[in-house]
Amino acid sequence: MNTMENIKYGPSINYENVCLTLGNTEILKNINFKIDSGTIHCIIGPNGGGKTSLLRSLLGQMPHTGNIDIYWRENQTIGYVPQSLSFDTTLPITVENFMSMTCQSRPAFMKLSTKGQDSIITALERVNMADKSKRLFGHLSGGERQRVLLAQALLPAPSILILDEPTTGLDKAGAIIMRNLLHELKSKGVTILIIHHDLMEVKKIGDCVTCIKRELIFTGCPATELTADRIFNIFDTTQQAA
Numbered sequence: 095m096n097t098m099e100n101i102k103y104g105p106s107i108n109y110e111n112v113c114l115t116l117g118n119t120e121i122l123k124n125i126n127f128k129i130d131s132g133t134i135h136c137i138i139g140p141n142g143g144g145k146t147s148l149l150r151s152l153l154g155q156m157p158h159t160g161n162i163d164i165y166w167r168e169n170q171t172i173g174y175v176p177q178s179l180s181f182d183t184t185l186p187i188t189v190e191n192f193m194s195m196t197c198q199s200r201p202a203f204m205k206l207s208t209k210g211q212d213s214i215i216t217a218l219e220r221v222n223m224a225d226k227s228k229r230l231f232g233h234l235s236g237g238e239r240q241r242v243l244l245a246q247a248l249l250p251a252p253s254i255l256i257l258d259e260p261t262t263g264l265d266k267a268g269a270i271i272m273r274n275l276l277h278e279l280k281s282k283g284v285t286i287l288i289i290h291h292d293l294m295e296v297k298k299i300g301d302c303v304t305c306i307k308r309e310l311i312f313t314g315c316p317a318t319e320l321t322a323d324r325i326f327n328i329f330d331t332t333q334q335a336a
Contacts (some may be wrong), residue, residue: 104253104285105166106131107152112160114147120308121147122158127313132283133163133301134276136290136316143307145289146177149256152287166253173252175243177259177289183232190214190227193246217245222271236263244272255279257288261295273299293325 107129113123122144129135137145151158153174181229193214208327218224221241224232234242240263247255255276261269276286278301296303297316305311305319 098201103132103167104169105164106285107165107254107287108161108163109148109175110161110163111189112148112151112158112162113145114151114158116155122151122306125160125306125310127304127310129287130302131167131285132280134280134288134299136288136296136300136303137306138293138296138303139306139311139324145306146258148306149258149287149289152256155258164254169251169253170316171250171252171254173247173255175240175247175255175257175260178236179239179243181232181239185232187231188228189218189223189231189234190241192231192242193217193227193249195246213249214245216249218242220248221245222267229288237265237268240264241268241271244275252284254285254287257286259289259291261290261292294321296320 109125109127112122112125113120125148137148139145147156150156152162152164153172190211215224215227218227220246223241223245226238231239231242240260244260246255247257261272264272274296276288280286288317292299297320300316302314303316303319304313312324
């Protein structure tokens with residue numbers, strides 16, 4: 095069984111001269127930076143600056159040039175939490191059904207094995223959603239869906255967790271749960287790559303921060319890189335680009 099106790103250290107990742115062009119639009123240009131093993135690495139930048147494309151290139155979903163090298167260790171499992179999920183809210187799928195999609199090859203509506211059931215409940219407990227396992231997924235609030243997406247990303251236990259603005263729609267309690275879980279995963283050696291819009295939170299949780307605006311603006315320690323002037327300029331640029 096693949097549990098969090100199996101994690102030793104997640105992979106390090108190296109972006110080397112990564113470029114991405116869609117049609118005639120240059121999305122990313124000569125991106126070079128490194129993500130250290132077992133760290134929380136935050137990605138920031140203005141809207142439309144290529145942050146999500148950066149993650150999707152890592153996931154193999156975007157036709158980039160250059161190299162993205164993942165230096166795996168024992169576990170080669172990736173967990174991914176998107177910013178939002180396009181979902182037909184009228185579908186009669188429970189939270190448990192939704193979670194089961196990553197736990198078994200059988201259709202989600204079929205009865206789970208005891209092992210699968212236990213894994214799902216454990217993951218939901220970690221995001222304080224176990225009491226809603228029988229609720230229809232379409233009836234959850236946006237913040238509750240984000241918690242379920244985070245729980246699903248933990249099945250099976252990842253050595254790298256990739257999150258695209260996961261706090262969008264979360265209330266204060268959900269944001270605290272998210273922060274605590276990220277610290278727990280880091281303590282177990284998981285490599286975490288997260289797009290974040292809250293720069294104060296980045297300074298609290300991040301080991302490293304990289305700013306992207308189609309090109310690499312800066313990368314380094316949040317305490318050093320996120321000066322008051324830079325924070326103002328990033329938010330100001332974001333507002334202009336929105």
